[in-house]
Amino acid sequence: MYLWKQVDPLMQHQGEKVLKALLDSGHSAYFVGGCVRDELMDRPVHDMDIATSAKPEMVMDLFERTxxxxxxxxxxxxxxxxxPFEVTTFRKESHYEDHRHPSAxxxxxxxxEDLQRRDFTMxxxxxxxxxxxxxPFLGLEDIRKGIIRCVGKAEERFNEDALRMMRAIRFASVFGFRPVKSLWRALTNGRDKLSFVAMERIRAELERLVLGSHPLRGLELLRRSRLLHYAKIPFKEPGELTREQHQRLQALNHLPAEPQGLRWSMLLQGLAVSGSEAEALMKEWTFSNQVAETTAEIMRFDASWxxxxxSLEVEETERLRRSWVSQQLLYGQxxxxxxxxRESQWLAYTGGEGREARLRLxxxxxxxxLxxxxxxxxxxxxxxxxxLAALDLKGGPWLGELMKQVLLLVAVGDAPNEKKALLEYVKAVVRQNES
Incomplete structure (x- = not known):
């Protein structure tokens, strides 16, 4: 008997009520999928899926809220x-017409028979x-061995649903597992089928990989397999890495997963993508505008700074400080x-001449x-x-530019943020421009 240890007790209680109601009505019912796998791996369980012999209409008749x-x-x-609990009737799937969706x-x-249609033994x-x-397919044994194995023949599973190839690499990365040889051979032989999969589904798997606990492992598996070369919008494949690029990629594992821009900006720079390229590329990959823009802005900030x-000597502290403030106003706090x-983690992986001075800066x-x-x-x-009232002038583009000058003046500490002092400043600027 295996007890739940990784499930929220209230979710467990409610899930067991669903299962018991199905059983009491004469149906078979089981917890399946990720919740069982994660429990066996001592990983937190976030949702609980249920498989049952009850047909969908029976399930809807049995429960009040569906x-x-x-x-x-x-x-x-x-x-x-x-x-919420996803309750799915035991099923098998027929021929897959597009390497993604079953025709029936x-x-x-x-x-x-229901478990037989699933992707991996775990x-x-x-x-x-x-x-x-x-x-029936010795998934628990594979979990204990730390391996990823398909249910049945890997070629058939990947031919049915090509996204499973990305899922295999994602699971290997996140769990630190090893794909078995038969799976890896089927993946590399069938990788061209990934072109049938919508980019947003590939991007979702790639996100989970990059934001997971072992992103470098997953990226190396993707590099070796060249799987993403066959996506509708190919992911940039690295050539020979420079020392700096290698250090950036090494820092990935130590950056927090959120906000996503931290890891994505470090990864893309490690792949020699510029900030100007990054935003358009990520939007093509169907990332949200927010993630794409934040990633690109971090990269632009880095290049600009x-x-x-x-252009300045390290000893020119005051000029560097003023330049920093201008940069911070331009890109935002x-x-x-x-x-x-991100730079704090990056500096932990850089070495060589000038490192101590860079750490001090x-x-x-x-x-x-701050x-x-x-x-x-x-x-x-x-x-x-x-x-306008103080100068008795009409507005125009000049006013916006003047206000930006005032903002910088206060930001660098050249004037207090007090009304009287700032109005004296703008009067002086206007008098100087008129003379």
């Missing part, structure tokens, strides 16, 4: 308390209400803060970042209307 999530595939979402689904009566384990496992640093967080960068008192015109003690 959502017909995918009736054509036998799936009904049952709402029990505050938790046939409901079956037994759990073993995902083809069912758990009964009392904790007994149904494991490197250029500024290279959030982007500069993310860059600093990084300490100063963090202090400058010391900037204003970042937006709305934070100033004066408004455009105050300036």
């Amino acid at each position: 959502i017909p999530t995918g009736l054509q595939h036998g799936t009904v979402t049952v709402l029990m308390g505050d938790y 689904v046939e409901f079956v009566s037994g759990i073993v 995902n083809a384990i069912a758990r009964s209400l009392d904790g007994e496992l149904t494991d 490197r250029e500024i640093r290279s 959030t982007i500069s803060g993310l860059w600093l967080e 990084h300490e100063e960068e963090m202090q400058w970042h 010391a900037v008192p204003v970042h937006d015109l709305k934070e100033l003690a004066i408004r455009g209307g105050d300036v």
